[in-house]
Amino acid sequence: MYVRGTVAGEVERRSVSTKYGESDLAEVPLRLDSDHDAADREASESADGGAAVLEENHEPTTVTLWNKWTESAELLEPGMEVLVTDAKTEECQGKTKFATTGESYVVVEPSFLVNVTAIRNWVDCPRLYYLNKLSGVPLNYPVVKGTIVHEVFGDLLRGRALEEAIDARVDERGLELGLLGESADAVSEEVRENAAAIEGWLEQGRLTEEDSWRSEQLLISETFGIRGRADAVRRGAPVELKTGKNLKKEPRFKDKVQAACYALMLEEHGGDVDVGTLLYTKNSALDRNEETGDLTPAKEFSMGDGLLKFVVRLRNEIAATEVQGTVPTGYEGNAKCEYCFEQDTCMVVSGRLDQESKAGQIGRPLPADEREYFEEVSRAIEAERRAVHHEYAKLWEQRPQERADDDRALIDLEFGEKRPLEGGRWELRAEQPAGTTSKLREGDLVLASDGHPVRGNAELARIERLDDEVVLTADEPVEVTRLDVYPSELTTDRLLAALHDFLLKGDDRRKDVLFGRADPTFDEPEETFIDNNPAQNEAVRMAVGAEDFALVHGPPGTGKTYTIARAIRAMVERGERVLLSAFTNRAVDNALEALLEQLDGVVDDDRVVRVGSESGVRTDMQPYRLERAGDPAERVAELEDAQVVAATTATCGSRVMKAQSFDSALVDEAAQLTEPGTFAAITLADRFVLVGDHEQLPPVVRSGDESHRPELTDGDDEPLGHDLTESLFERLVALHPDSGVMLDQQYRMNQRIQAFASREFYDGQLRPATPAVAGRTLDDLEGASREALPESLRDPVAFVDVEGDDDRYTDSAEAARIAELVETYEAAGLERSSIGVIAPFRAQVSEISNHVPGDVTVDTVDRFQGSSQEVIIVSFTATGSLEGPIFEDYRRINVALTRPKRALVLVGDARALETDPVYGRMLEWASQVSVRGGRD
DNA sequence: TCTCTGCCCAGAGGA
Numbered sequence: 001m002y003v004r005g006t007v008a009g010e011v012e013r014r015s016v017s018t019k020y021g022e023s024d025l026a027e028v029p030l031r032l033d034s035d036h037d038a039a040d041r042e043a044s045e046s047a048d049g050g051a052a053v054l055e056e057n058h059e060p061t062t063v064t065l066w067n068k069w070t071e072s073a074e075l076l077e078p079g080m081e082v083l084v085t086d087a088k089t090e091e092c093q094g095k096t097k098f099a100t101t102g103e104s105y106v107v108v109e110p111s112f113l114v115n116v117t118a119i120r121n122w123v124d125c126p127r128l129y130y131l132n133k134l135s136g137v138p139l140n141y142p143v144v145k146g147t148i149v150h151e152v153f154g155d156l157l158r159g160r161a162l163e164e165a166i167d168a169r170v171d172e173r174g175l176e177l178g179l180l181g182e183s184a185d186a187v188s189e190e191v192r193e194n195a196a197a198i199e200g201w202l203e204q205g206r207l208t209e210e211d212s213w214r215s216e217q218l219l220i221s222e223t224f225g226i227r228g229r230a231d232a233v234r235r236g237a238p239v240e241l242k243t244g245k246n247l248k249k250e251p252r253f254k255d256k257v258q259a260a261c262y263a264l265m266l267e268e269h270g271g272d273v274d275v276g277t278l279l280y281t282k283n284s285a286l287d288r289n290e291e292t293g294d295l296t297p298a299k300e301f302s303m304g305d306g307l308l309k310f311v312v313r314l315r316n317e318i319a320a321t322e323v324q325g326t327v328p329t330g331y332e333g334n335a336k337c338e339y340c341f342e343q344d345t346c347m348v349v350s351g352r353l354d355q356e357s358k359a360g361q362i363g364r365p366l367p368a369d370e371r372e373y374f375e376e377v378s379r380a381i382e383a384e385r386r387a388v389h390h391e392y393a394k395l396w397e398q399r400p401q402e403r404a405d406d407d408r409a410l411i412d413l414e415f416g417e418k419r420p421l422e423g424g425r426w427e428l429r430a431e432q433p434a435g436t437t438s439k440l441r442e443g444d445l446v447l448a449s450d451g452h453p454v455r456g457n458a459e460l461a462r463i464e465r466l467d468d469e470v471v472l473t474a475d476e477p478v479e480v481t482r483l484d485v486y487p488s489e490l491t492t493d494r495l496l497a498a499l500h501d502f503l504l505k506g507d508d509r510r511k512d513v514l515f516g517r518a519d520p521t522f523d524e525p526e527e528t529f530i531d532n533n534p535a536q537n538e539a540v541r542m543a544v545g546a547e548d549f550a551l552v553h554g555p556p557g558t559g560k561t562y563t564i565a566r567a568i569r570a571m572v573e574r575g576e577r578v579l580l581s582a583f584t585n586r587a588v589d590n591a592l593e594a595l596l597e598q599l600d601g602v603v604d605d606d607r608v609v610r611v612g613s614e615s616g617v618r619t620d621m622q623p624y625r626l627e628r629a630g631d632p633a634e635r636v637a638e639l640e641d642a643q644v645v646a647a648t649t650a651t652c653g654s655r656v657m658k659a660q661s662f663d664s665a666l667v668d669e670a671a672q673l674t675e676p677g678t679f680a681a682i683t684l685a686d687r688f689v690l691v692g693d694h695e696q697l698p699p700v701v702r703s704g705d706e707s708h709r710p711e712l713t714d715g716d717d718e719p720l721g722h723d724l725t726e727s728l729f730e731r732l733v734a735l736h737p738d739s740g741v742m743l744d745q746q747y748r749m750n751q752r753i754q755a756f757a758s759r760e761f762y763d764g765q766l767r768p769a770t771p772a773v774a775g776r777t778l779d780d781l782e783g784a785s786r787e788a789l790p791e792s793l794r795d796p797v798a799f800v801d802v803e804g805d806d807d808r809y810t811d812s813a814e815a816a817r818i819a820e821l822v823e824t825y826e827a828a829g830l831e832r833s834s835i836g837v838i839a840p841f842r843a844q845v846s847e848i849s850n851h852v853p854g855d856v857t858v859d860t861v862d863r864f865q866g867s868s869q870e871v872i873i874v875s876f877t878a879t880g881s882l883e884g885p886i887f888e889d890y891r892r893i894n895v896a897l898t899r900p901k902r903a904l905v906l907v908g909d910a911r912a913l914e915t916d917p918v919y920g921r922m923l924e925w926a927s928q929v930s931v932r933g934g935r936d
Numbered sequence: 937t938c939t940c941t942g943c944c945c946a947g948a949g950g951a
Binding site: 227231493586628701885886 | 937938939940941942943944945946947948949950951
């Protein structure tokens with residue numbers, strides 16, 4: 001039987017005498033999860049056979065954890081989730097209580113999925129686990145070689161020829177090997193030695209018995225809250241490959257722990273695992289084992305119950321630490337610090353952040369404000385991590401049919417065919433039902449399954465093509481009927497590492513400036529860079545002359561992309577090496593496009609490099625994209641000889657980019673970046689320039705939702721001084737207002753259109769760059785005529801009052817009216833492709849799309865940011881009152897109202913809009929000329 | 937059910 005619930009009070013721990021002697025127990029008050037979930041879960045637990053007994057009432061009950069599980073009980077705090085498998089019931093004073101049995105596992109916070117490598121690190125030393133998370137693993141040769149050996153191993157299992165596999169896998173890692181100064185031949189030779197050990201061992205197996213293999217299996221455990229990828233599974237049991245040497249009789253303990261993690265997960269998926277294999281591929285005939293005379297690289301060991309339970313207790317420690325946000329000290333484990341490779345790092349981190357540590361401390365603590373900053377920002381990043389974990393939990397929380405509206409999955413695919421590819425992989429094809437939408441995109445990594453992403457047959461796959469037909473590549477031939485987003489912690493890992501690098505490895509002068517202890521300095525050139533726009537010219541001068549940093553505030557349409565390009569050209573002409581970065585691939589490519597124009601004739605094309613994945617980089621920028629595969633020396637030369645490198649901030653946090661350094665970094669759309677996100681780019685450069693507009697949308701942060709934060713009761717939760725929703729750009733604009741320039745001439749909007757945004761968001765300082773811009777109308781467009789429009793739409797800004805319906809996220813009355821408006825504009829000679837429709841909610845976007853077919857772009861405000869259109873129609877989708885947080889952030893209306901060049905039509909319920917002062921002023925402005933109540 | 941983009945996934949190893 002299965003018990004799952006929330007800890008409802010203090011845990012009591014004591015010893016009692018039983019017929020087996022003295023035993024420890026812990027009594028945990030537990031509020032059971034609702035039985036709806038349990039029934040759902042039970043249906044999937046057919047192998048177990050035990051029925052979950054759950055009460056209707058939500059009064060807390062008690063679950064007694066016996067003996068070693070009391071260790072996990074010590075981790076529990078009120079508000080935490082617990083799961084107990086194979087529990088038994090006890091009737092006690094008319095109430096049903098629960099207790100562990102000899103078969104039970106106790107899982108703390110089961111929805112937090114702990115990585116297998118995390119458990120492996122933790123068993124070495126909990127603080128090692130923390131340090132790895134904090135600073136990331138740098139690029140080093142043993143790690144890269146180890147990865148290649150693993151890939152070759154997988155290839156061999158899938159039937160690929162050895163030499164072909166080695167050539168291909170070494171080639172794929174050309175760039176990394178080049179950065180490490182390795183040659184392809186030397187690496188191949190080393191890999192060949194490891195691979196020979198693998199091959200010999202595989203050969204033995206083939207002679208003696210028939211083997212069934214599966215390589216690189218991704219496993220996710222719903223029960224134990226563990227996820228990881230087994231190197232191989234042979235006859236249902238895990239095989240772990242190690243590149244190193246082990247001449248002892250037994251496998252290393254942490255390797256056993258790793259294999260035991262996979263065994264647990266395989267058992268949950270219906271296996272019966274009692275053995276694990278470790279393959280130490282550096283063992284050779286020369287290294288004959290002293291005790292056993294054994295030559296083989298393989299060591300089998302039997303997987304006892306005790307080990308599996310020990311592993312779950314380790315995993316519980318990690319989950320509890322993550323949820324509570326505590327920092328391990330090293331005293332939790334028995335490792336000897338003097339043998340540890342990370343001892344120095346450990347002591348420095350302890351010293352600088354003033355953390356308690358078994359290894360001791362080196363160096364003076366950072367100033368108090370910096371330590372506080374570290375606390376707050378790292379806590380915010382961890383909240384973000386929990387939000388990612390929340391998405392993992394969603395993989396099995398709901399039944400497939402309930403996810404029909406969830407755009408994180410594509411369901412009901414019709415499986416087409418599977419085709420073997422070169423190298424043992426598979427191409428899988430499936431048909432997509434008509435009209436499905438999802439956030440999945442080409443290039444994404446997904447869980448491809450035959451029905452359920454966790455319980456069914458599932459495999460990690462890459463989306464190669466996504467239209468009516470879905471084309472995937474994967475290691476195994478899964479008969480795909482469903483795709484789920486595979487959530488990744490990569491971004492949060494990189495944010496944490498960027499924070500660490502900035503605070504602990506960063507330049508002191510820079511920290512003085514960013515923490516307000518010193519003012520930024522400038523050495524501006526006298527040169528004129530841009531003739532007819534003083535603000536742009538000043539921006540370039542400051543960017544070029546900044547000794548610390550410069551800020552360029554670019555409201556909508558003010559030519560910030562051009563200004564960036566001009567500034568970078570000036571830097572390049574001075575011989576600087578420059579990094580161009582932004583949060584999105586789209587922004588990077590836009591800025592790069594403008595830059596290439598500027599650099600034409602200044603710098604050779606091959607000295608401009610775009611770093612990013614093939615699917616992320618726009619087609620026309622592919623020629624500049626740095627290929628990772630190839631000859632190591634050539635690949636690294638291509639990157640290191642580049643004078644300009646363009647990449648997203650996430651890519652700047654990658655190991656390849658961290659090996660680069662620049663004189664200057666320019667970050668576009670910086671107001672949409674979190675502080676640590678910005679650090680990822682700027683820590684690579686001596687000086688930096690941030691370009692953005694904090695009056696438009698702020699960074700997207702998942703953890704804004706309170707439900708991802710732990711609800712622990714003892715909380716001394718003082719409000720955060722720093723969360724991730726304020727950008728470094730915005731903070732620096734406030735801290736050092738003189739270090740920036742606002743671009744004040746806009747090249748986009750008719751004067752009437754820009755007036756409201758200028759007054760409301762830019763202190764009235766935004767103005768049209770030229771009379772021609774100020775006087776733009778539809779008449780300028782070929783074939784279009786304002787005279788052909790009804791009078792109420794002739795003004796560049798119009799308001800159409802629609803009473804609307806009571807639905808909260810859609811409004812079909814507005815959608816229908818918008819369809820009419822589109823027709824009206826079309827009749828007046830406008831191309832449909834020059835009309836855009838903006839709505840606050842995705843639901844309304846699809847409602848409008850249903851009413852307005854064809855080339856009209858319909859999208860959310862958020863997705864419209866950064867682009868413009870001749871005519872924009874805004875659907876406010878609110879009736880009666882302006883309810884909902886989406887309306888509270890006025891930056892969103894700033895974005896919506898500043899997209900059009902020649903005409904803006906606001907469609908909404910005047911009564912609702914009048915309830916808010918800002919929307920009210922907007923209404924006044926929009927209604928100045930236009931006729932109200934525009935229903936003909 | 938508010939809005940949502942990134943990222944070669946997780947793990948590769950040193951004595």
